[in-house]
Amino acid sequence: MENNNDKIICSELFQKHRKVEVVLYPAVLAWKEIEKSSKRSSGTCESEHRQTVEVCEIVAVHKTEDEVDAQARSHTKRINQPSQQYPYAFTVSYVRKTRQHLWRCADVTFHCADQQICEQWIQVTNEQLSILTNRPKNLLVYINPYGGKRRGERIYEQKVAPVFRRAGILTDVIVTERANHARDHLKTEANLDDYDGVVCVGGDGMFSEILHGLVTRIQTDHGVDQNQPDAELVPCSLRIGIIPAGSTDCICFATQGTNDPVTSALHIVVGDSQPMDVCSVHHNGVFLKYSVSLLGYGFYGDVLADSERNRWLGPARYDLSGFKTFLSHNHYGGTVSFLPADDNVGHPRDKLQCRSGCRICQHKPSSKDEHDEASEEKEKPADDSDRGWSVIHGKFIAINSASMSCACPRSPKGLSPSAHLADGTTDLILVRKCSRLDFFKHLLRHTNNNDQFDHWFVEVHRVRKFRFQPWHHNFVPLEDASERPLSPDLSPISSLQETCDDCTAESSWNCDGEILHHTAIQVSVQCQLIRLFARGIEEQQDAEVAV
Ligand SMILES: CCCCCCCCCCCCC/C=C/[C@@H](O)[C@H](COP(=O)(O)O)NC(=O)CCCCCCCCCCCCCCC
Ligand SMILES: Nc1ncnc2c1ncn2[C@@H]1O[C@H](COP(=O)(O)OP(=O)(O)O)[C@@H](O)[C@H]1O
Ligand SMILES: [Ca+2]
Structure with missing residues (x-):
């Protein structure tokens, strides 16, 4: 393993039955197969098939579980018999973009010969992940059990919670007991300082509750009177994630291009941020x-x-x-x-x-526009509000x-x-x-x-x-x-x-x-009063990660 000051590390590891060269650049993890070439007397040649994953789209890296490890060892033994040489393993979970804006969490497991090298890979990858400060660590989750087809709780437990666990995100989960439960809890009870974001499991109506709870709470905390139509509202620092479990779910669809709970969970994990009017x-x-x-x-x-x-x-x-x-x-x-x-x-x-x-949307009304508006105000006769x-x-x-x-x-x-x-x-x-x-x-x-x-x-x-x-x-x-x-x-x-x-x-x-x-x-x-854990709809790209 090479480890220079720029933290580029490179090792020859084993993935499934293939020997691969794995490199971690400052923002990209890349691996490609090293094939034994019978045509070349000198040994190996590099396959053209290089896979890359941006570090910002890595969900987590973990030491591979014992049984998975054992399975992999027995698998590699049968095919290549390198298990004795590669008894340690780590797994990188990452975002794999499939068709129609749909994201999945994929795993790649690398086996290595040396325990220290294995641990070093985990450590250096984690160091790179820790630089990504936009990722949430603590989330407050509200589930509407009656939204859409009444599958909110199941969707959260089966599809979303495992992704959050994998990413090491801590959650406090509240299953609502009545309409406006989430809104009222956010308005008066929730300790917002404990969280990096709020997650809404439900439809547009449930989102509306979360929106009202959060925005009202922030205005109250800052002494802003919402009854004043011209009051300058204070933007929310907490982002909102939407797990679609309602009937229309247009806010989710229009901000990420699909109504899919796993995709939403992954946008939350990678810490996306989409401002919204x-x-x-x-x-x-x-x-x-x-x-x-x-x-x-x-x-x-x-x-x-x-x-x-x-x-x-x-x-x-x-x-x-x-x-x-x-x-x-x-x-x-x-x-x-x-x-x-x-x-x-x-x-x-x-x-x-x-x-x-x-x-x-990047042309947020700037100070210039505000200035123009202000001078416009001044020119206006007092009674000419129209x-x-x-x-x-x-x-x-x-x-x-x-x-x-x-x-x-x-x-x-x-x-x-x-x-x-x-x-x-x-x-x-x-x-x-x-x-x-x-x-x-x-x-x-x-x-x-x-x-x-x-x-x-x-x-x-x-x-x-x-x-x-x-x-x-x-x-x-x-x-x-x-x-x-x-x-x-x-x-x-x-x-x-x-x-x-x-x-x-x-x-x-x-x-x-x-x-x-x-x-x-x-x-x-x-303009841009709130932010979602989303990035807007991406232009359609190739289905798989770059090759
Ligand atoms: C002929 C087919 C026409 C299809 C027209 C579809 C237009 C759909 C536009 C939908 C805009 C939705 C805007 C979002 C609204 C939501 O905030 C809100 C709440 O969502 P939630 O339940 O998840 O909490 N949803 C809604 O208000 C639902 C609006 C749904 C409107 C559906 C309208 C269907 C019209 C069917 C007309 C049929 C004519 C047939 C003539 C033979
Ligand atoms: N526990 C609950 N019991 C009854 N209604 C609830 C509960 N939690 C939230 N609601 C309300 O349910 C309504 C619909 O929720 P939503 O999640 O948008 O589903 P849908 O998309 O099917 O309308 C919202 O007005 C919300 O305030
Ligand atoms: Ca707009």
Whole structure:
């Protein structure tokens, strides 16, 4: 073994029945077979097949267990009879990337002749791992036993806990006993200083609990009043990991590209970090909720409200309620006002999807932007709080605000395929009253490659803030003709007033899978308020580790 000052170590070891040269560079572990060559008189030649694993994707290194060791020895004895020469062994567990963003924990065991060398390999690899300070050591885990198909506990015990154990992560596990148990525990009881992160085993609703518990706790600890819509919220230092065990699991899917518990566990182990925007929702200056994925009024609000009655159906309740809501074909009158985002964050209809290391999300509103904003504030007359806002009156089948793509297995590209996880904006999608067939075509486009925004009755804006006010019987605003899209299907102003009875019905807001109890809301995006143990969706790469 060579061991220079840069800690490159290199040994000839045995892997299965093959003799391999194993090298640990400062950030990469590599091994390749050394073949006996009958053609060469001088002995060995190197195989082309070199395997590499980045140290940051090593889960752990362990002295190989006795029985595994014994098996390996008997195996090697039969084939090559080198067991006497290689009686010691260590196993490296690492992330193996397979298809479709799916990660698995793979093991490679190396046998060596010398106990000291074996121990030195373990020690040096562990030293390299200890430099990776972004890895969590202590986690607080909340399991919703009733989420999705009620498999949360089993998923955690069978798929996740073994990975955490292997990585030496210590956990405190709480299986929730009631709705809001996790939220309340985080708000008041949990000793956050004891942990590097919080793990949520459940669906988007369970994530919402964790989000509210954590964000509220941090604001309380820092004396920030969440009821102030313009309050600058304090970001959370603890990251959140999501083990998908719910019905939609769109937050997990949209941040790692798959809903797979082992993949999630591995993103937590390697200490990934993905910042994420959070929308704060207020009603008349009173804080209601936070949202990270979908805030939907009309169609998605109605689907959710109806689906709660059929929770026993599990994830299928959304299909049933979706079908019923589609047949009801309701529309709702209201006024939407919004503050458009700057051009440098792109547009919902550009094809710049948010991917791992996204450039647009790295352009966090900098001091320059904040300065611009501040000077803008100053220029503003005191009573002109609507400066820069656009106002749209209309009858809508759906009003959706997607702060991220909302990709999920039902719609792999999501409600807004180009929405960004951490750009400080949300994509406001307005689906106006249209025929059933038109709305069906729009829905269908969420499942194929066609552009769901390319319809006369759909418009989409990238915004930093928005407000919604439903129409009341005694308050139906006169529609501003200039705000209406040019379509023969839209009613003229006079008929709008005549037919207001059919547009003063109210829906409810679906806020990440929870119903809001108010319909008039003010929404403001808080840029990168939280971080997840995730890295965004990676561009598709070769299936196996580099060769
Ligand atoms: C014709 C097929 C149309 C399929 C359209 C699929 C669009 C799906 C977009 C899904 C966006 C999901 C956004 C995430 C919401 C979640 O926060 C939230 C909570 O999740 P949790 O239960 O895990 O806690 N989930 C939801 O609100 C569920 C929304 C699911 C909507 C499903 C809608 C299905 C529509 C079916 C229409 C059928 C028309 C048939 C006509 C013959
Ligand atoms: N122990 C519990 N009993 C009942 N409800 C719970 C419990 N723990 C969490 N919940 C609630 O269950 C709801 C749904 O949870 P979630 O994990 O998102 O599953 P799903 O995706 O199936 O909706 C959430 O509103 C959450 O607050
Ligand atoms: Ca966003």
